[in-house]
Amino acid sequence: MFHIGRLSTVDLEEEITPEEDIVRSRPKEIPHNEKLLSLKFESLDYDNSENQLFLEEERRMSHMGFRCLEIRRWVICGLIGFFTGLIACIIDIAVENLAGYKYFVVKQNIEKFTELGGLSISLILWAVLNSAFVMVGAIAVAFIEPIAAGSGIPQIKCYLNGVKIPRVVRLKTLVVKVFGVICSVAGGLAVGKEGPMIHSGAVVAAGVSQGRSTSLKKDFKMFEYFRRDTEKRDFVSAGAAAGVSAAFGAPVGGVLFSLEEGASFWNQMLTWRIFFASMVSSFTLNFFLSIYHNKAGELSSPGLINFGRFDSDTVQYNLYEIPLFIIMGALGGMFGALFNLLNNWLTIFRIRYVHRPCLQVMEAMLVAAVTATVSFTMIYFSNDCQPLGPDHTEEYPLQLFCADGEYNSMATAFFNTPERSVRSLFHNPPGTYNPVTLGVFTLAYFLLAVWTYGLTVSAGVFIPSLLIGAAWGRLFGILLSVIASSQSIWADPGKYALMGAAAQLGGIVRMTLSLTVILVEATGNVTYGFPIMLVLMTAKIVGDYFVEGLYDLHIKLQSVPFLHWEAPATSHWLTAREVMSSPVTCFNRVEKVGMIVDVLSNTSTNHNGFPVVTHTTGHDEPGKICGLILRSQLIVLLKHKVFVERASSRLIQRKLQLKDFRDAYPRFPPIQSIHVSQDERECMMDLTEFMNPTPYTVPQETSLPRVFKLFRALGLRHLVVVDNENRVVGLVTRKDLARYHMGKDGLEELHLAQM
């Protein structure tokens, strides 16, 4: 008990470490040089440290004990799903009400001033409302938690890949994220609320699975067994899946997303649990939204974005449409690549010049105002009037200068939340939009979306991408039906809108299987599976020819040591000997405290894992490996002063347990906060019990792909390289592997930089 208190206090005091400070002021420091790899990111340790304490605990546990653990895992997954669904529900209701109120006010104003003349006042009202919403959201993000900016998908991708992104799964991040996304969607930006759901789900998972919140200083004493990277990462996978599931009503898609982004090792029970979390999440959202919409029990809103019902009777495609779909995929790939390129330049520009929070908030407000202005101008100058049928689905039909009983068609696209616009493009009957409207809308929205993504607001890129694609897809469909004289089946522009949406989204994010399934689940109909797959495949191939996916670009700009699926193809030339870092700082089995403190305090190296060796008589001859110990373990040992001398003198002192390590997880105090007296420096520490006695090792001659495979498959953090006498000669970490990547001219090596 006492220890917990003490450790927590230290944690909280040290919450803002110098390292984190750098991160916080991140934009100032990030270079735009793509050939760098940042040293500031640490790896998660997916490999359990099987030291004596761990083995003893596992051995004490009965079969029943393991059963209980398994049940607890299921309960946690259920909770993750439930809370993620609840958050999705809150976001949805908040956005709907705020945006509804905004559009109601603006619509009334426009109607008033259409007759009076003086619509510029309406424009100003609209722009001010938008900017106000966005300002509040941007301030929260920029000043309170910058990591909550953007969709969060790149960060979660990194986390699932095994990179520890500072503060990404904290409660504060979640609060800012949710608040921010409500503001930015209500503020009318070209953004979606779906991406942030994935991040939110991940944070929920990280919180629930640990059974405590360090921010709230509350420890529920639950789920203590799960306080380590291995378990936490599994739960975060479930959380991300639950987020996708709630966002798109796509539980299977969610599972596949998590697997595609994160899993290195497929485990049936884990996958099934993740699926459970996804299902619960989608169900919770569905349940509460149904109640909210006064249709309790009908369960008709499985996701935040609802593509509407593609009816089985009209849903079909013909063989000769397949080439057309492929063409659309290629177009999507090109437009997506263009989007990514423009956004990449913009991001580099932002990193260089727009790095102060004030400036960031102002940029966000500017974008909000411009979005309103562009929309208004478009609507104003459009004379595309459509009759307002008796069963119209428009939420806010703007009459403007149209005749009575008609409404402005451009306004359906602009004067609406993007989700509704997408749905209209998919389902409105042929003839609702005229081609010019669609063309102009596509162009305007494309540029707005490029500008918007990367702003210091919390917002996703899925919906804008879908909207752009749906617009040009529908245009494509209309043009086709004009070319084809007969009104055949493929004059249905809604189908082409769907394919366009898939193509555009695929061209931007470059996801594969998971995106196919997400889109199929969102349409609620499996018939379009094959064409959607073709479209996504083409979009990916074409897009990859030009530039990487949007998320990968952003990950690269942050210089994250991201590990891909396989080592670069032509890297068989390299062996562990060339790749590894050496010389390695090793410890003896029984080591002097002073030595340990000195090594840990050395800020120039800042190593996190240390091989433990036998007989290092001289410093020239490397010792034989007998274990591996982590910085975090040493910190806890120092903190509890587990010194050999003390053990013999004070027999009363309780033995250090695994619990002590878990209590300190994951925010281990820095070495500077631990006071070690001069006397204590002369003591010895016996590491035998605490080190991992069987770390994975490879010989020096092992080829890079082989090292990579071992590292990636097992989610390692440190891999020891030994010679044929089992002597430590080097250490391979994530950065050593991530350094090598395929460039335009073959294998390239990135440089490591402290930043």
Added chain:
Amino acid sequence: MFHIGRLSTVDLEEEITPEEDIVRSRPKEIPHNEKLLSLKFESLDYDNSENQLFLEEERRMSHMGFRCLEIRRWVICGLIGFFTGLIACIIDIAVENLAGYKYFVVKQNIEKFTELGGLSISLILWAVLNSAFVMVGAIAVAFIEPIAAGSGIPQIKCYLNGVKIPRVVRLKTLVVKVFGVICSVAGGLAVGKEGPMIHSGAVVAAGVSQGRSTSLKKDFKMFEYFRRDTEKRDFVSAGAAAGVSAAFGAPVGGVLFSLEEGASFWNQMLTWRIFFASMVSSFTLNFFLSIYHNKAGELSSPGLINFGRFDSDTVQYNLYEIPLFIIMGALGGMFGALFNLLNNWLTIFRIRYVHRPCLQVMEAMLVAAVTATVSFTMIYFSNDCQPLGPDHTEEYPLQLFCADGEYNSMATAFFNTPERSVRSLFHNPPGTYNPVTLGVFTLAYFLLAVWTYGLTVSAGVFIPSLLIGAAWGRLFGILLSVIASSQSIWADPGKYALMGAAAQLGGIVRMTLSLTVILVEATGNVTYGFPIMLVLMTAKIVGDYFVEGLYDLHIKLQSVPFLHWEAPATSHWLTAREVMSSPVTCFNRVEKVGMIVDVLSNTSTNHNGFPVVTHTTGHDEPGKICGLILRSQLIVLLKHKVFVERASSRLIQRKLQLKDFRDAYPRFPPIQSIHVSQDERECMMDLTEFMNPTPYTVPQETSLPRVFKLFRALGLRHLVVVDNENRVVGLVTRKDLARYHMGKDGLEELHLAQM
């Protein structure tokens, strides 16, 4: 060229090795002792042997070369999908015509004798027709290729798990399988044609990806790079997925099936390729079937089994139905467990007493005749007449003793292919069946299906399971609507039929995520995703309480060393030292030919992998590991007489290349076929170039779960255990790990047996 010929000849001569002979007469030998593990099954080697030849080849290859390889992989996956779809199409058309013809003849006969009296002649006709079909199929299976019996799913599960099942992916197996399944379905057995599709897809994949057929003695000189276990196993995954996809029209379900059963390491590109194969397969089937049904271009038959269209308008469920679904899941779990138990006993009985091919054929014929008799009796004694509406969907409505304009309702269930019966149960309007009919049908069909699975015919268990479940599910629905006074939404018996089908199938096969997705895709509608998941989850939990899944039971009865996802929970007690086999037969870097021949010829040990060590001066002191060489590699070396003396004397002799190893893959000749003269026995062989110089090793203290994880994640075949001097002390193989499993009373150890 010459070498290929010679090797092939040897292969063919040696095709029936003594080992294989044992397998062929398998049923005679298999004990029914569950505590045994057979030594006859070898592991696939998912870990590349990165020897000098391999590295040289990889290093020679340019970036472009790897691109080409990747493209070739895509082409192969496309071909796999295409051929699998084609085979599905052939099976479907053949079954439809044969069964159609049979029912047509019998129906005419029945109609004739209904008036005349003397329906026993019709019964005899029906029984004889059934038996004849089944006899032909059973003869093919029993006498030509016994491995083609059953659904093939257990075998493919084993293959994907990394176990080499002899002859499972051969062309002959495919031919017998396809022929057999047509016969058994046409013969009216309680079987489906879906399971065998998965096996067929796997064989197609194994064949196409190797670019040759050893059976046909045809080498297309294509895809030579892929002639190794690693690549082949990946393609077989794609084939199995394509099979599922064609069977159920479920491409995503196919991918998940492959991953759930096979993948140890998730690779995005691989998954995407597998998905491509699945999609192509489903599309091909759809395309050709549409043409066959004269609806070319409509693409309305994505799978062999078509659940029919669940219309979006009627597809919904209510919150208060969820407990009912859970109850159905529990029922399904219990019925499934009962099915498995009964079938398990029967299988043990068969192994003991019905192991001669003649007996097997006779049993199959008996079952066919009994099936016809039971069906006929049921129909005969049923007086459940239903009006034959104008838009009736019955293919062969039997009037029998019903009034004109009516038909016998029992006959829709029995006088039909099982696929059609399932569809009727899902979609026929309420009131089509009366409860007694359904109850009797469920019971009869349940017993027939239990008896049928495991017969020496090629047939699957999916459809019978679905049919049983659909019958009692519909019964459940009818009873509910009787209990509930109001005709509310949940009186729709079709929905309950679907849930019952899911519950029963889940209770029998115990698949999880993949089955959910397969069923969702087969219904073509994602709305039922959540209830189906709940039902399957409950069925699995309840079923697992009683007995394992059907496939697992059959795998166990064959004593296959199957590796599960994780080591048994309570196995942290064990370390590599206890688990490993020792002493290990090692070779020196430069070894005497005679020594190698002697070791390889030793039938009592029959090792397949040998650590290569330095300095084994005495036999007491183990040497330091410097590599690992496989039996297959040694065989090729001996075959080509790669002896040190020859290399120096005959400089002209060409260097052995990777191609020589690939040409011999996968049917390496046995050692007995290689003649080594007495002189040659005195020569030396230098293994340096051919051994894998960097095999994975673990220290002796490594815990079993850790060893297991490494082994499973990387798909290893041999894992060398070393002491802290890097000296070989043991070798862990699949059997050493599969030996330990969770029994009723904790950890159990199976015994290894040569059988």
